[in-house]
Amino acid sequence: MTISEHLPALVVVLPLMAAPACVMLRHPFAAWLVASGTSWLCLLMSALLLRQVADHGAFSYQLGNWAAPWGIEYRIDMASAFILVIVSAIAAVVSLYARASVAHEIEQSRQYLFHALFVVCLSGLLGIAITGDAFNLFVFLEISSLSTYAMVALGRDRRALTAAMRYLVLGTVGATFYVIGVGLAYMMTGTLNMADLAARLPAVIHTSTAQAGLAFLVIGIGLKMAAFPLHFWLPDAYAHAPSAASAFLAGTATKVAVYAFLRMVVGVFGATGILAVAAMADMLMVVAVLGMVVGSAVAIWQTDIRRALAYSSVAQIGYVLLGISLLTEAGLAAGIVHLFNHAVMKSALFLALGSVFLRLGSVRIADLAGIGRRMPLSMAAFLVAGLSMIGVPLTVGFVSKWYLVEAILHKGLWPVAVLVLLSSLLAVVYVWRVVEVMWFAKPSALALTAVEAPLSMLVPTWMLAGAAVWFGVDATGTMAVARAAAAVLMTGVGQ
């Protein structure tokens, strides 16, 4: 066996092994080197896996050579490979940024811990994406969550601790709900393998046990992905975590939870037809639209820009869920492509803000007056990513909006389409409010002290901002992958 055959295992195991290495090295720079190197290796492996899927179709990896459905199966298809690439790409870029940012925000003696937690979290997120086993997914979910709680707690001021605590309580409740849901499904089917579950569930879906299982799954994953109204942990966590952690989590954590939702709820339970029968899809749509509108509206009123962006994330998850709730391939593709698009632009925004925090020690909107003149390159990246949030053409935000509206119109849901566009106008308000202060206000006394961010932070920020334009100008590639991924997930639903 060559090493390439073990890529599916390696992509998860490598970051997991890198964590103890970071802890043993203890030296901040050495730990960062390991973490960053690992992230880039993971990106390489994920890209190879995506290519393999694109060339030869989906394939399985039997962990420890135990055949599915008894052993744990890693299943790599278009959907999981796409998520792998998204997560590892964001991780790789953020890891570059993390060195300078972490060195500034976290005391010297704890910096190696951040890097260790970072790779553990990466390992968990990649594991969720790649596994084909419902219980294994729970384990990875908790690996990523536990490391996330700790990462958030490394934030600068003491509110990070309470934010982490709140996140821990709600996150654990969510994960436990998920386990209950899986347990109930297991009770009825005797299997934990997702493909196997999807095959066996239709026969038992009429039982209240299976239906209760679905309900627990939806709530559990809903908590993890901060779907409205289960989002209360998110704004605090993103606002108080270290900048690099905010950027990483904003781009990956909720996305991967959405992927778990896609796999378990649409992929596994979708085959039973219950989503349409039990008005699940309709409920999901209502929740999605509410999240989209309320999230954006609340974002407008925040004085801390990171909180505004966090609420905007709640709204963006609403867009994705809306796409899913259409239960069509086009809707699903729109949702999936938005996972990627939103990850890129939101992480870029958080990275740009992290640079501001590095120089100003604040991200309150009043302190940012005129910062555009002092840090033109960082703030230009913020502007680009912000325009993408609004959905200006030639940015990824526009691509998402276009396909979401198209999918909605195909179903003839006019009012929903109008709501989507209206809520994107709310994004104009909360983005432009910041842009106006940054670029068109007289510099505040604090802003006058600032200078441009160091290159090690500028380059990653622009990598993502550049990607937000690149994939907005030519969306053929991302859309092709998203459509293929949607097709995989829809096979069960069979529209």
Added chain:
Amino acid sequence: MEVPGLFNYWMVVVLMMAGLYTVIARGNLVKKIVGLNVFQISVFVLYITMGKITGGTAPILGGGLALYSNPLPHVLILTAIVVGVATTALGLALIVRIREAYGTIEEDEILDMERGET
């Protein structure tokens, strides 16, 4: 003693609700973590119960036994217990840090202090 058929499941529900209630209703962070534990344990019980088959023995190869309990849920719960322990440890560690930073572990007092900071 013959145990009523669904006794375990009823206990699961009771534990689950008690745990969840504690998480929601208690302001003391340590009590919250305890509640979280109880909540998780109810799930452990759920899994273990579903693996048990009336009259079944331990699943050991050899000995010609036809009826044995399903070992898989038990194995799963071993993993889940590990996760639970890790969560509890992390939660308690956070509480220690919170106590150091705020001087209290009562949620409403912490909230009052935070309100003053923004």
Added chain:
Amino acid sequence: MTPQTLILLALAIPVACIGPVLLARRRPDLREAFSLLAGIATFACVLLLYGMVAAGERPELVLGEMLPGLPLVLRIEPLGMLFALIASGLWPVTTLYAIGYMRGHHEKNQTRFYAFFALAISCALGIAFSGNMLTLFVFYEALTIGTFPLVTHAGTKAAKRAGRVYLGILLGTSVCFLLLAIVWTWTIAGTLDFVPGGILAGKVADWAVAPLLALYVFGIGKAALMPFHRWLPAAMVAPTPVSALLHAVAVVKAGVFTVLKVTVHIFGLDLLNAGGGVPWLAGAAGFTIIAASLVAMSKDNLKARLAYSTISQLSYVVLGAMILAPLSVMGASIHIAAHAFGKITLFFAAGAVMVASHKTEISQMAGIGRRMPWTMGAFAVGALSMIGLPPTAGFVSKWYVLNGAVESGHMAAVGVVIVSTLLNAAYFLPIIHSAFFGEEKHDGDHRNDHGEAPLPAVAALVITATATVAFFVAPDWAIGLGGDLVGRAR
């Protein structure tokens, strides 16, 4: 040079000149020389392209595939050519004017001004050359955002508030209505190409035609159809060259150009006529023409009056399009050009008065014609063009619109045009009269010992005034392009 190269050059030269302009920020003469040169070069490219288009060629350039099945395409057809000629031709003239105005007015951030101005021109040309609706939308939104720094140029509270109105209305309408309409069209037709005769015929349900067209017409906020016109008066806080070229020519014309484009190349006149047209949209345009004229009459601030006059004049184009007669559509397209010359002259004059005497209100301008004869003379020419009197450009386009309306029996439209002509006369002629024959007032704030504005500014407004008259004498090129649009033989 191949037409493809020329298209690229026309779009790229304005953008490319931003670099030298920024580099030369400490040397104003050099900076403005770059701007002027770029303007002339761009216009030359467009002129060369005009030769090809007039000869019947339709050069096309595919920029790349943006969304699967939806490329970014540039393709030049007569209407786009007309718009491009106006926008690029008036750019160097406006630059000339700006040299006098910006220096005379001691504006700050002049480098930023020239840079974003060039960007806006490139976007306007992109709109003119767009080969499908997606490409047009891309440039349309870019134009909105690119002109924001120009609107808020002064940096004052009032400017910022105006900027918010500007961005809010233009982005709001384009995202909520226009984008919705475009995606709807895409789901119905499976293409967004601009095709003579339209792409929707036979594909769209009868009931959907009117709401879809309404989404387009109101979604194109740059056309300033009431009630989405507020951004235009708000944008008047910008320096006068911006008001003159962008908010009398490039940006607003981009709006009505898009309306025409959608009417002719997305729907097609046949489809709309078959359904009996959408009379209430024509009514909305008619209402805007009259109402905006009435509002203009009540404004004492000269730029505000000109802004409302622009709103009114823009709706001529929308009205011409909504009458759906080939002649009126042709008239509407000619009006895009005709109105441009007159209105830019008026704005130039208003700015020149502001620079020379610091007067902004009409009531202050009594007798000013004697001190600034060239300026006010040009103003008079522009005003005549607005009213639609010979020997000015406005007469030509109004003639065609009226002819189309009469031919197709739209008597209400004829009435609107006549009433608005009277209204135009009522709010322009008194200005001219008092400027030349009024008694100068002496108030403490303004000195009356000024002469003409700086030479470049006066030169520019004389050029545009001359062009306004020249258009009346030789309108063949515009009539030819307008005729091509509706398929009339040259």
